Amino acid sequence: MARNAIAAALRGWFAQRDFVEVTTSALQVSPGNEAHLAAFATEAIGPDASRRPLYLHTSPEFACKKLLAAGEERIFSFGPVWRNRERGPLHHPEFTMLEWYRVGETYERLMDDCAEFLALAAEKAGAQRFRFRGREADPFAEPERLSVAEAFARHADIDLLATVSADGSTDRGALHEALVGAGLRTAPDDNWADLFSRVMVEKIEPALGQNRATILYGYPISEAALARPSADDPRVAERFELYCCGVELANAFGELTDPAEQRRRFTSEMDEKERVYGERYPLDEDFIAALAFMPQASGSALGFDRLVMLATGATRIDDVVWAPVAD
Structure with missing residues (x-):
């Protein structure tokens, strides 16, 4: 019953701070435009037998930001999302x-929110420590705040920002040499993003959130997704991820509100998706148009099931889902 207790406590937390809970449609014209996210596709059939593709959303982000553009100021969504090609101890479709x-x-305010959620979940589950695969962390301790550049230097001895120019362009050759020097495998067709991800997966992520949570911030601008550039350094974005016991729990942005830049990023992501997977998803034109009216904001997404896992000591996400999808 820890799952229910944590969910109720989180809803109470938002209610006390005058957030409005919103329920958005799971069916969307675009499921999201990240290259490596796979969606569940379906088809809508109209009364005249006309057909159009729809997708189960991978996040309520597009719909929520349309609500911000329409005038909402503090909102939260708490519900199911779907991602294809994902199944394992930490993944459920x-x-x-x-x-x-x-x-x-x-987005620094969201860092504080995340710290409060860790403590709240631990309190409701009666846990003094979070545990996963032999790793432990104190959910009541103030999270470490670590930049991506600092993490690369500390855990891989790589000067990441030396491979990123002031205009955000990246140097694949320089990062490749750094990986070779660090003893990491590479492939001839690796691009800069592939190399970045390999360091993250093999060197950085396993070391994060030990003894206390880690807030990893300042992602290279090429990995910004829907985040705006940092005012302090144009090479990085206002994006952070929350890790605990080596597990990614949350992803947050200082939100980008430039429609042209967002279109450029989405198109680039879909070009990469087509290169790797041979498919691309449509853009949500209403969402892109809404960005022109969206106020400055910050937003975060947190994997609730993973939070419950860490608070209860579960080793598989299926153990904290009421009725898992059959393998």
């Missing part, structure tokens, strides 16, 4: 995502 937005507040 349908899972529960908590997503929340603050208009006029920085």
Whole structure:
């Protein structure tokens, strides 16, 4: 019953701070435009037998931001999302995502929110420590704040930002040489993003969130997704991820509100998706248009099932889902 207790406590937390809970449609014209996310596709049939493709959303992000553009200021969504080609101890094709937005507040405020959620989940589950695969962390301790560049230097001895130019362009050759020097495998067809991801998966992520949670911030601008550039350094974005016991729990942005830049990024991501997987998803034109009216905001998405796992000591996500999808 820890799952229910944590869910109720989180809803109470938002209610006390005047957030509005929103329920958005799971069926969308675009499931999201990240190259390596796979969606569940379906088809809508109209009364005249006309057909059009729809997708189960991989996140309520597009719909929530349309609501911000329409005037909402503090909202959260707490419900199921779907991702295809994902199954394992930390992955389930349908899972529960908590997503929340603050208009006029920085993404550093979301870092504080995340720290409060860890403590709240631990309290409701009666846990003094979070545990996963032999790793432990204190959910009541203040999370470490570590930049991506600092993490690369500490855990892989790589100067990451030396491979990123002021205009955001990346140097694949320089990063490749750094990986070779660090003893990491490479492939001839690896691009800069592939090399970056390999360091993250093999060197960085396993070391994060030990003894206390880690907030990993300042992602290279080429990995910004829907985040705006940092005002302090144009090579990085206002994006952070929350890790605990080596597990990624949350992903947050200082939100990008430039429609042209967002279109450029989405198109680039879909070009990469087509190169790797031979398919691409449509753009949500209403979402891109809404960005022109969206106020400055910050937003975060948190994997609720993973939070429950760490709070209860479960080793598989299926153990904290009421009725898992059969293998």
